[in-house]
Amino acid sequence: MSQVSVASxxxxxxxxxxxxxxxxxxxxxxxxxxADKLRWIGALHATGLREIEVGSFVPPRLLPQMxxxxxxxxxxxxxxxxxxxxxxxxxxxxxxxxxxxxxKLTLPVSASEAHSMANVRRTPLQMVDEVRAVVAxxxxxxxxxxVEVGISTAFGCTxxxxxxxxxxxxxAVRCAEAGAQEVGLSDTTGYANPAQVRRLFxxxxxxxxxRAGAAHMHNTRGLGLANCLAAxxxxxxxxxxxxxxxxxxxxxPGASGNVVTEDLVFMFEAxxxxxxxxxxLLMQAREALARGxxxxxxxxxxxxxxxxxxxxxxxxxx
Ligand code: ZN
Numbered sequence: 001m002s003q004v005s006v007a008s009x010x011x012x013x014x015x016x017x018x019x020x021x022x023x024x025x026x027x028x029x030x031x032x033x034x035a036d037k038l039r040w041i042g043a044l045h046a047t048g049l050r051e052i053e054v055g056s057f058v059p060p061r062l063l064p065q066m067x068x069x070x071x072x073x074x075x076x077x078x079x080x081x082x083x084x085x086x087x088x089x090x091x092x093x094x095x096x097x098x099x100x101x102x103x104k105l106t107l108p109v110s111a112s113e114a115h116s117m118a119n120v121r122r123t124p125l126q127m128v129d130e131v132r133a134v135v136a137x138x139x140x141x142x143x144x145x146x147v148e149v150g151i152s153t154a155f156g157c158t159x160x161x162x163x164x165x166x167x168x169x170x171x172a173v174r175c176a177e178a179g180a181q182e183v184g185l186s187d188t189t190g191y192a193n194p195a196q197v198r199r200l201f202x203x204x205x206x207x208x209x210x211r212a213g214a215a216h217m218h219n220t221r222g223l224g225l226a227n228c229l230a231a232x233x234x235x236x237x238x239x240x241x242x243x244x245x246x247x248x249x250x251x252x253p254g255a256s257g258n259v260v261t262e263d264l265v266f267m268f269e270a271x272x273x274x275x276x277x278x279x280x281l282l283m284q285a286r287e288a289l290a291r292g293x294x295x296x297x298x299x300x301x302x303x304x305x306x307x308x309x310x311x312x313x314x315x316x317x318x
Pocket of ligand 1: 186187188216
């Protein structure tokens with residue numbers, strides 16, 4: 001489970017869930033070879049990351065980048081202490097992911113009706129039924145496997161525009177009632193701002209308590225880190241991030257994808273918040289990514305600037 005206690009006090013901790021091999025690789029035009037994916041996932045694991053979303057179980061004709069998801073899960077399972085997570089849009093995907101041996105499933109449930117129909121051809125409420133069915137499937141297969149939901153387009157939608165905050169919270173509560181152990185909020189389209197993030201996570205945590213899940217922020221408008229900090233200040237302890245900010249829209253040059261893991265780890269460690277991730281090794285892991293996708297632009301301010309002088313020693317003392 002990704003619940004990490006103590007968000008305040010002497011040694012606050014956060015939990016970084018690396019989603020690059022899924023959220024990042026699903027939006028690149030080139031397909032990374034299975035062996036390269038596993039080399040990269042191994043390098044990420046070596047940094048101390050203990051949860052990695054390694055792929056999604058969707059029809060290969062829709063996302064050929066993810067056609068090898070079962071093989072990637074099998075390889076990632078060999079890494080000690082790693083929670084191997086996969087995205088599944090429905091029961092069929094969940095069945096395949098469970099058969100492949102994932103430790104945790106994540107389902108995207110869109111708060112925007114328009115996005116939900118376009119993405120999965122189901123209304124948000126039909127997706128709640130899907131969550132319930134996936135939980136039942138999981139119970140029959142192995143109750144130890146986690147099921148989490150990310151409420152996508154929680155902060156706005158490119159198709160619908162603004163998304164009603166009451167709808168987001170109501171949907172999150174329904175997903176928890178349907179059996180999801182954690183329900184997080186995703187800024188799928190990079191619309192969120194810190195004030196909105198604080199407001200929505202405060203309401204989510206008031207409704208769901210410990211079952212309020214991760215902040216999944218995109219850096220589309222440069223607010224990824226600010227939004228993560230706002231969520232942290234509301235007590236969120238799990239953050240999704242993608243190495244090198246991999247992803248983004250191939251039709252919008254310069255638009256980056258998820259919040260950059262390297263920058264997020266730097267921010268927290270510099271604040272004295274433990275991530276369990278070795279930043280130097282994290283920077284090195286970019287080489288494995290670059291090797292698998294040589295032409296892909298890699299983002300990140302911290303990797304470009306390098307660590308401040310004396311930073312490692314200071315972090316070790318803290
Ligand atoms: Zn995303």
